[in-house]
Amino acid sequence: MSMPAATSGGPDEGRARHVAIIMDGNGRWAKKRHLPRAVGHQRGVEAVRAVVRGAKGLGLEALTLYAFSTENWRRPDDEISDLMGLMKRFILSDLEEMASNNIRLKIIGDYKAFKPDVVELIEGALARTAANTGTTIAVALNYGSMDEIARAATRAAAEGPITPESIAAHLDTADLPPLDLLIRTSGEERLSNFLLWQAAYAELWFTEVLWPDFTAEHLKEALDAFAGRERRYGGR
Ligand code: IPE
Ligand code: IPE
Ligand code: MG
Numbered sequence: 001m002s003m004p005a006a007t008s009g010g011p012d013e014g015r016a017r018h019v020a021i022i023m024d025g026n027g028r029w030a031k032k033r034h035l036p037r038a039v040g041h042q043r044g045v046e047a048v049r050a051v052v053r054g055a056k057g058l059g060l061e062a063l064t065l066y067a068f069s070t071e072n073w074r075r076p077d078d079e080i081s082d083l084m085g086l087m088k089r090f091i092l093s094d095l096e097e098m099a100s101n102n103i104r105l106k107i108i109g110d111y112k113a114f115k116p117d118v119v120e121l122i123e124g125a126l127a128r129t130a131a132n133t134g135t136t137i138a139v140a141l142n143y144g145s146m147d148e149i150a151r152a153a154t155r156a157a158a159e160g161p162i163t164p165e166s167i168a169a170h171l172d173t174a175d176l177p178p179l180d181l182l183i184r185t186s187g188e189e190r191l192s193n194f195l196l197w198q199a200a201y202a203e204l205w206f207t208e209v210l211w212p213d214f215t216a217e218h219l220k221e222a223l224d225a226f227a228g229r230e231r232r233y234g235g236r
Contacts, residue, residue, distance in 0.1 A: 014227040017177040019219070020064035020202075022194055023048070025186025025210030032210075038082045043212035045086050049094060054216020055135055056101060058223060062136040062176045064108065066194050070144030084118055087141075091121050095128060102134030108172035109143025110151075136176060145196035148172050173198055181226045183219075185211045203229045 023044060030040030048065065055063050068083060098105065105125050112119055122141075152170035156162050168174065179198040182191075187208040191199065205222045207214075 016060065016180040016223055016226050018062040018064070018179050019060055019181045019183065019223070020066070020179055020195055020198075021051075021214075021219075022066045022182070022184040022188075022192060023211040023214070024184060024188055024192075026212060028186060029210040029212040037079060040212060041079075041082055041086055045090050047212050047214050048090070051214065051216055051219055052094075052098065052103070052137055054219060055137075058216075058219065060135050062138060064138040064140060064173070064176070064179075064195070066140045066143065066192075068109075068141050068143070069193055070109070070142055070147050071193060073142075084114065088118060088121055091125050095125050098137070099129050099132065102132045103129060104132040104134065104136045105129045106136050106138040106176075107141050108138050108148070109141045110147065111141040113142050138173070138176060140194065143172070144193045145191075146193060149197055168197070171197060181205060181222060183207070183222050185209050185214050201231065201233055203231065 026040035156166035
């Protein structure tokens with residue numbers, strides 16, 4: 001059995017390389033203010049922008065953001081189309097800033113299930129930032145961990161025996177550092193089909209803050225908490 005990387009301290013122990021966030025609470029943020037849910041999602045996009053900008057100074061190699069799950073298709077059509085519209089507008093408005101900040105965009109999940117205009121925009125954004133070498137912002141779109149693991153296992157089985165390593169090599173996150181810290185906003189304490197495999201030894205951090213109110217300061221707070229955690233990976 002191989003061991004997870006970085007099982008004991010080095011100079012960088014306590015520094016997170018890969019953080020993921022379940023960005024939850026847009027609907028409740030809007031409801032509290034008697035505003036339409038769409039406004040909550042719009043403010044959620046503003047929080048994404050602020051956190052992506054703020055991540056720059058935190059030394060992260062990767063930040064993975066859960067934006068649309070395989071289960072979110074259960075929402076009403078008008079909410080889904082609001083979310084698609086926001087996503088398109090975000091790419092159009094923010095791509096150049098991200099590209100010039102050396103951010104590499106990545107998508108995890110089966111984004112090809114989206115409408116052709118969305119797929120085209122996403123692929124343009126991926127191509128525009130593919131050569132960048134700074135922080136990877138991985139956006140989870142039509143992402144579900146069970147779907148990802150099933151896809152990875154299918155590909156692994158076609159190549160030989162299924163092992164934890166062969167599955168891991170085919171996960172959508174295969175090119176990212178191991179997940180260090182998983183954050184969920186809005187007070188919910190569940191994974192909702194997000195990074196189930198990758199979270200095996202990740203540290204978890206939950207906050208009551210609703211996603212539209214989340215800032216780079218909150219991310220910093222989570223990273224400070226992470227720095228104080230002792231990770232044992234089953235050892236002693
Ligand atoms: C998160 O906010 C955004 C997505 C899931 C797309 P929600 O829309 O889930 O907000 P709540 O959980 O209803 O407050
Ligand atoms: C998880 O939030 C998905 C995203 C943040 C994109 P949900 O709001 O969909 O999760 P549940 O339904 O509360 O578990
Ligand atoms: Mg929710």
